Amino acid sequence: MAEPFSVQVTVRGYETDVQGHLHQSVYLQYAEHARWSVLQRAGIRQADLLAKDVGPVALETTIRYQRELLAGEETEVTCSFKWSEGKTFRIEQVIRKTDGTVAAEVTGVGGLMDLKERRLVADPGGYLRGLAADPQLLGL
Known part of the structure; x- marks a missing residue:
């Protein structure tokens, strides 16, 4: 099985809480950054999705x-x-930290919403496979 897609992110001082730790909400931002990065690397830009009146949603x-x-x-x-x-x-x-230590695991359930109908697309994987230049990056 191929390694999952990954991006590098440096923790910035303004993202930390009063204890000096990365603020809990920023973990979600890092996860979101990785999701959009893999879509873009696969050949799907946010503008491409909006032009088709669809968008990913977190459930x-x-x-x-x-x-x-x-x-x-x-x-990473x-x-x-x-x-x-x-x-x-x-x-x-x-x-993960650079030494391999897992700092957090983020799991989620998502869908692809038809923005006009306000309903989930029946086959989000198939839909994204049709848009992607490199669907393998998305596990398709």
Whole structure:
């Protein structure tokens, strides 16, 4: 099995809380950054989705914090999609320090919404496969 897609992110000082740890909400931003990065690398830009009147939606997100991150630390944020037959898909992400220590695991359930109908697209994987230049990056 191929390694999941990943991006590098440096923890910035203004992203930390009063204890000097990465603020809890920023983990979600790092995960979101990795998701948009893999879509873009696969050949799907946000503008492409909007032009088709569709957009990804988060339906559920769970964060398991394991180790703190501090300002200046380098991280790797992974992103892999798990497709099913239905209207939703799973997203599995890991935020790691450069020494391999897992700082957090982010899992979620998402969908692809038809922005005019305000309903989930029946086959989000198939839809994105049709738009992607490199669908393998999305696990398709």
